[in-house]
Amino acid sequence: MPFVTLLTNLKLAALPKDIMPRLITHLSPLLNKPAQNFNWVCETEKNMSKGPEVSDAPMYWLKIESIGSFEDPKTSNTITPEIFKFFTDELKINQDNIVMTFYNLRTSDVAKSGNTVEVLSRI
Template identity: 30%
Template sequence: MPFVELQTNLPAGAFTDDFVKKLCACAAATLNKPEERMNMVVKPGLPMLMAGSFSPCVMLSVSAIAATDSADKNKEHSAKLFEFLTRELGLPEDRIVVLFHALQPHQVGKKGTVMSFL
């Protein structure tokens, strides 16, 4: 049950339903998780400063159980996500940051319990 949150200063018009579906498919494939288990949110139009500049930028946060828990895995994930974001949004790599968060099953609630018990 991965959680992906894209925060950006790009305008809302840059993020169609098609883009969100493509991002979901990319993240699911990258993390080796089924698309129907993905949770996505895109937050456009934010006041953002990255590396001292207000130029267009993206911060992508990826949280998952057993998929983001090592440097080797995250290096592979990062390469695939950067390729997608640079291609789809036309941003250079230095205007994109990806944050990885390793989750434990007891840290994710669902159906009135936590994933440890599902």
């Protein structure tokens, strides 16, 4: 059950309408997780910049959280170029305007249907 958050200082109208579905379709095989299990949020018009100075340059921050996906650092090292390629080739976003963070979650860190995933896996 991956969680994907894309933050940007751009207005929603400046992004392709299908940016998140396209991103999820791209991430699904990279993380070996079914696309229907992804949860996503796209937050626009954020006050954000690289470095201490406020900049008008477009900026994107992609956060991916997933159960078990990032236990091995090789995963991050392997998928990072593929994600950057998606942003540059498909969305025409400069790599210098994108930062990414990856978080590994334990089954006890995620809850749905009234229980943690850890408890649900035993039911």
